[in-house]
Amino acid sequence: MPRMGPQERRTEQRREQREALRERILEVSREIVRREGFASLSMRKLAEAIDYSPAALYLHFKSRGDIARALRAEGHASLRAAFLAHTSIVDPAARLNAMGRAYVEFGLAEPETYRLMFMEHTDSAQAGADATGNGHAAEHGATTLSLIADAFVELRAANRLPAHAAPVACAEGLWANLHGIVALKLTGAALPETPAATLVELSLDAWFPPANRTEPRFDSANRPDTSTR
């Protein structure tokens, strides 16, 4: 460990201050988005909330979209954490059930964050246009998705998947299905009047039929039945 001279220590302090402010901006942004949605996160409002001038924000974030990226990354981390809580379930089908439920619960519990992550990506492509060379949103999503795909791989290995279906495709399919449930609920359309929990039940039953009721699927042994609503 190299010793620091007073010089280094001072710049080190500055760096920490910098990071602290950046974190603070992120924190406030996160809260605003959570309560009012990303659409109503304006640089002015944000600046006022952290008691700085709007211009100060641009010292820490290149643009408003840059903040969005950061928040999306947080969201993906959070979702991934929710998934990891179920990796200990041995049976892949049961695990997928639990994760599927967790996914929908996440979306309904944090609607605006979910929207930011999966429903407002309209701009999409040009993310790569930045010289900064990021746009790793895909990456975050992919690692999370792989938790799902892994379970399908296991199913496949146990010969419990129809031959022609690629595990990754299955994972994306299941994901898309669940996304549909969340998305419809979040748009506030009157139409799916069936409770989300029921829709999830139906979808998961379709993917992983309760062959004989004996074979445990949602068995209450390892899952308290928190009904999302």
Added chain:
Amino acid sequence: MPRMGPQERRTEQRREQREALRERILEVSREIVRREGFASLSMRKLAEAIDYSPAALYLHFKSRGDIARALRAEGHASLRAAFLAHTSIVDPAARLNAMGRAYVEFGLAEPETYRLMFMEHTDSAQAGADATGNGHAAEHGATTLSLIADAFVELRAANRLPAHAAPVACAEGLWANLHGIVALKLTGAALPETPAATLVELSLDAWFPPANRTEPRFDSANRPDTSTR
């Protein structure tokens, strides 16, 4: 048929002119939305396109959102028409397959219209706030959805519906699943890299297992006897 005096004829002409202009506005709006999305349909742009002043628009539509409603209604009619093309299929499962495919095709073929119909309804609730007492978007959707629900009723009657599931709930579930596929593709997220067609295939197979497969979808005989967890 009552004869018209010159008086009535004149007012009749005026009424027709009025309707014609309204129709023209709608026509141009539809095209703009189709190409650029509803978000970029501004009253100014629209006015310029039909060669009137912005103010003129408000004589035919109460607001921008009012135009959105009209376009949504058109969209629902169009979708319904796509469904009706398959009502002649006798087997309910096969019919649902066809309709499901048609649904996704519709969404992918008219992404911006689809977005307007199902993905931008964020405002939702206050639609009823208008004194005009409309907000019947739900109604449109419901009649279309009933085409799906009907098929589920038939399946149920033929005892081909696995369990206790209510037909309407099934219809909404299937719909939500397909919506998810379309929605993810439309947001331009990098992530579902599997082609939509494949995802649709997987989803529909899950709901309506192909006949050649044995009754329990995942052969429980092959299941390793590991207890969950």
Added chain:
DNA sequence: GTCTATAGTGTGATAGAC
């Protein structure tokens, strides 16, 4: 019915003083 003109409000981002 249709126009011109504009009110009123929002936005993201930047220049330049300190």
Added chain:
DNA sequence: GTCTATCACACTATAGAC
């Protein structure tokens, strides 16, 4: 690093002349 001031836009909707 931070601020003030501002550019350069966009928007919906309306008042009031014709």
